[in-house]
Amino acid sequence: MHFDRRKFLYYTSLSGLAMMTGRCASGSTQEATTEVTDTIPTTSKQKLGIALVGLGSYSTNQLAPALQLTEHCELKGIVTGSPEKIPIWQEKYGIPDSNVYNYDNLHTIADNPEIDIVYVVVPTGLHAKYSIIAAEAGKHVFCEKPMAMNVPECQSIIDACNTNKVRLAIAYRMQHEPNTQTVIQYAETKPYGALQTVQALAGYKGGGGSGWRFQKELGGGALYDMGVYTVNAIRYSTGLEPESVIYAKQSTKRPEIFTEVDETTEYQLRFSNGVFGYGKTSVGESFNQLRVDAVKGWYELSPMQQYNGVKGRTVDGYLLNKPIENQQAKQMDDDALAIKNNMPMIAPGEDGLKDVRIINAIQKSAARAEEVKI
Secondary structure (H helix, E strand, O other), rough: OOOOHHHHHHHHHHHHHHHOOOOOOOOOOOOOOOOOOHHOOOOOOOOOOEEEEEHHHHHHHHHHHOOOOOOOOOEEEEOOOHHHHHHHHHHOOOOOOEEEEEEEEHHHHHHHOOEEEEEEEOHHHHHEEEEEEEHHHHHHHHHHHOOOHHHHHHHHHHHHHHOOOOOOEEHHHHHHHHHHHHOOOHHHHHHOOOOEEEEEHHHHHHOOOHHHOOOOOOOOOOHHHHHHHHHHHOOOOOOOOOEEEEEEEEEEOOOOOOOOOOEEEEEEEOOOOEEEEEEEOOEEEEEEEEEEEEEEEEEEEEOOOOOOOOOOOOOOEEEOOOOOOHHHHHEEEEEEEHHHHOOOOOOOOOHHHHHHHHHHHHHHHHHHHHOOOO
């Protein structure tokens, strides 16, 4: 079965369940996973407690404010290596001393019944380490994208969650966004006939030259940072898994800044049914679009990924412009609701692993200047 077929069937059942619990899942789709959900108990908690691991810009400016809007989860704890941030967060969000942790004592969160979910928001190179600690502490795991640096790291997170009977969701917020969900459903229903090509572009013009995004070991560079949007978009807009990377090139126009990682990456994917996917990502150029061409027409999202204002159109003038109050709140509520009702995640660990496998194949193709099987 295709990626989207499973998602489509899942959301047919979840929509009714969500309405009974007070929040509809907006008709998205979900892939079946290897999660063994029948061994994980449900909970009667109205809101699940979340601890944010890493208090950088994304947690500060996006996740914490979004958690003030959620219905099925709430901010209960923080994990940080910066003591100076603690009083600011405590005052703003009412977090008690008992719910404040650092990276060395995160494992003791196992003893805190107020924390149900650990949301890992540290650099990519540290995702596996802290996701595994959280799972071994008996907490459900939300992991930022990309899931990890390589397939073995991704698999280690999945294994830790399965072994400890906790749930795992990868924070692909776009899969929770209603206009993106329409595109995902088009992969199943094919309103414009068989697909031919998909193009996904995600980039911004960044400055500076310091921080983890410029460090190879921590997962810096355009492909990990922004390229995961394009890889995931090509997969969810086709409902297919690519068989090879035909071509890939990584480059930089600012070698004095990008000494370890790529500034721009472009690549082409081949699918077994003749569909082709083209992706380009950059932290030196700005672009933001997903376009699907089929035998009877086309449709696109432009912009395809940003915190608000995702919109699109089809060849016959239909506008993809369903509003959403907050993407991050919807993402966390959907995933918390799945935990509460023991349902599959919209973006489980297997989804993250597949993207990282493709990312690694793109890196290999660029390094060898040849086609690489996935």
